[in-house]
Amino acid sequence: MGGLVTGRSGELSAADRIDTTVAHPARRYNYLLGGKDNFAADRESGDALAAAMPTVRLAAVENRMFLQRAVRFLAQQGVRQFLDIGTGIPTADNTHEVAQAIDPTARVVYVDNDPIVLAHARALLSSTAEGHTAYLDADLREPEQILAHPDLRTTLDLSQPVALMLVAILHFIRDDEDPGGILARLVAALPAGSYVVASHVTWEFLPPAVIAKLEANNHDGRFRARSTEQFAGLLDGMELVDPGIVSVARWRADDAPQPRPSVQDVSFNGAVARIVR
Template identity: 90%
Template structure:
């Protein structure tokens, strides 16, 4: 499925099933489960069952989802204020309030955003929800982070973003779905390698290092397919090695430049999400 609206491009995978035909409602999907944890309605019984099982193991998981979303919004606002006008948001998730393009275009209406996700539910919502200002442009690609070359080479990305100018690569709550054997560090480097100096990497990542063993054991029991890979602060830092961390470095998503957020702020243990922004230098 593909189409063009005012300032919006939605592109599906050529020759594949339509978005509705690809939806398997019997299996939980990370994007739909995240939507459920955020209080959304675009999810199915399998997603809610999976989310409830995670919440039983980690009662603060809904708080963590909300804090992660706020981290995304703060980082986009910060980078837009620094003059960044282009964003590549991979692992978009189901559209909700204050998406990347809305935050960026509120600061500069000419901002351009490319969203990437492989969930057919996200694709089904993209045309209706991912609108753009007349001055800017927003595109959606149905693609997978594990295929970085296909993302970078996609003609709609090239038509939307100028890769000679800085781009903010947004990898919020997605790297923990890339297993070690899938080479997350290599994927990052292939993506960043296509971006010019002065670009940024924004990433958040689940960590279980603050949790007691009995909690992590319950969470691992829910990771039946092995798709999820929590990483320590040190392991997360290794993924970002080689780029210049923006102050305050790697911290809880709840504490990244959150001085203006009304107290009380949740504890690091309650959120168990690290976040960082790094500047690409050559």
């Protein structure tokens, strides 16, 4: 639902990399959220997912609300730096807006690979005068490139706590690409007292017939749903914040509209974990 990020020297320019004939996760997610920054291929892909799982739009909305609640919670805990990988196309209440509403000095680095995401981010996501935002074109599968990027280094102080946001992106990392290793390399660069905010699609609550339809739409094999146990394995060694790994619709959602959607309708796990040494 989020988007992978890519950027290597010698590749096509951002504008030349736009392929409107192929669905992109960030643009499809924008469509599912009711946005207008998408193309026919993205809408066709989103409609196919909705045909297989009619509540997929609800899942996208609940995932977005989870991100906002998690950012608000961490900002209230005193976290002032956020590294948001797999940003997606800007909507309302983006990471920096939520954080800077609590502390205008909050600093945010956004990372994504879709040139349209980056264009919108640079045009629409403006920081408070006291804070700062930056936007990177980099690859989650190459975390060292993200961490070494000069714009990250001038925006964030990696000696101070950082909230690493991996919301709706880890399920686009295949097992053979070692998502646990990627996460471990990012976490190793952050000090104790930092946090990881993550959400991940799970199909463990869905009927086999629905799973089969969803799998049929996974044409390139890029998408990898994982169970609660598998998701927990990615966060191994960190200290889960209460209530642990739960549906994104249930994570600290007492003030959200009631009743809350079922875990089957959302099929998204979410968690916030504290980095300890």
